[in-house]
Amino acid sequence: MAALATTAFAAHATDNPATGKLLFEDTMNQTGLSFTGNCTSCHTNVQNRRAEIHFKTGGGSRDPFAAIDAETALNRIGYALNNVSAMKQFQVLEADQLTDLAAFIADTPKTSDTALSFSASAVNTPTVSQNLDLRNGVTFGQVTVDSVAIGGTGAARFTLKSDTCTAQKLAASATCRATISFSAADTAGYSATLTMTMHQGSSTTKFTRTVALDGAVGVVTPPPSGGNGGGTSGGNNSDEGGGALGVAWLGGLAIATALLRRRQGRATR
Template sequence: MKSADRFAPGRSAARMNFLERIPTGWLITGAAFACLVLWAGPGWAQATSGDPVAGKLLFEDTPGETGIGQLGSCTNCHTIHDRRNRIATGTASATPIFTAVSFTSASGRFGTAIAANYGGAMGQFSALNNTQFADIAAYIADTPKLSVASLSFSPSAINTNTLSQDVDLRNAVTNGTLTITSVAISGTGAARFNVTADTCTSQTIAASTTSALSSCRVSVRFSAPTTAAYTASLTLTMRVQGSMTTFTRVLPLSGQVAVTPPPPSSGGGGDSGGGGLGLVWLAGLALATAALARRRA
């Protein structure tokens, strides 16, 4: 192909912008893939919650619940437990069956699977509407969860107890009752953290509902004999109704006595002025360079 055919009249290759340099075929292919991803999951990225009870029915009987007879059910290929494990770990390894999964990760993985395997078995689920998609993601994510991701403590002085901080264990909606068999703190800094209140150990809590959470609470405080940093883990061990298999939720704990930074030095010794001199030198170099460039122009 001649140069005159490739470029518009009056446009040289050197003056073409980035997009103009990309072959037309590549642009078409990229646009088509972007449209496919958007069409395969309209509005799914905007969903922030769903109904796990409705999602459970959809997961187990997709054609019956949607009225789309040509759809297969999710259970034709997966169990709910292997989906949670795969989303949480990225592998098919045998992790605890009630692995914690967030709604964001469940919906993101579900949408990606549909778009990436559009011509295969997953493509059929592009027929789901936004509500149905969100409900299935909510069911996948419906496992017992802790209310916070970690607890951090900063007492004002050595050997001073902090105020207690709370963590709630919330039961899921679709798993039945939850029995907490133990609550324990472990790790190298475990002695520095203390449970001050516990309504979880040996308790059985009912399933939550979509409008009311069912939970128990553990409260923890921290003190330290030095200003060193300490870490530990709060582990809650539990099992769901009808199962003797236990699983855990682990909460990282960290604490360190607040250390007041020393006041800035007021002396003239050392190299404290080096930073200022360095900036002046750089500014002078920049001005000289600009002047030289203008002279050459």
């Protein structure tokens, strides 16, 4: 199976984090193969492995709770199988075993979206609300959501319409939902960040999931019909009859007056 290590594996919805957990923690007994150790021989626990993957894929820190995806984890496993001496013995693992391992490493709470965009139909008109779900992992253990908040320069333009996450204790695979809308008094674009803060089990270490928000008014409502819009399009509602329509009306009145005077002159002759 060594050839598998040279490809970028694709993660699938059928990947099983629970099976991956067993493989990670007890590789030899789960596979019936002879290795010099289990996955935990190199990495004390899955948090350690997750933190290393997050750091080495540009995460900027070794975050044991990072929201890495299964494909990223799988690609790092493939890299290790080819380039780390202690890992080459695991090249005999089947492809589905490798994808299950990756699914376990990536099995953390995740939001349904990493960004939400809003487009209002007019100024001072709220958009249709959008839902954002937080789903706990299969093997991650209970998660308590401490808070859900919107921050950033444009935060005042976004409204947290509902929140079933704050103070919620999420069991394995459980979900909660936040609902957000946008409204603005002008056509400028606005951005903000929705942050969900949480902790695992009885741990006092908090971690977050952030979602980028952006919004703008897509259509500007025109002034009411007959209003003072200025210009020469007939928007002037003054008594002077401004605009092209006013000029035409005055011209017609002058002609009618002249014809009336001619008729009156003929009648007196």
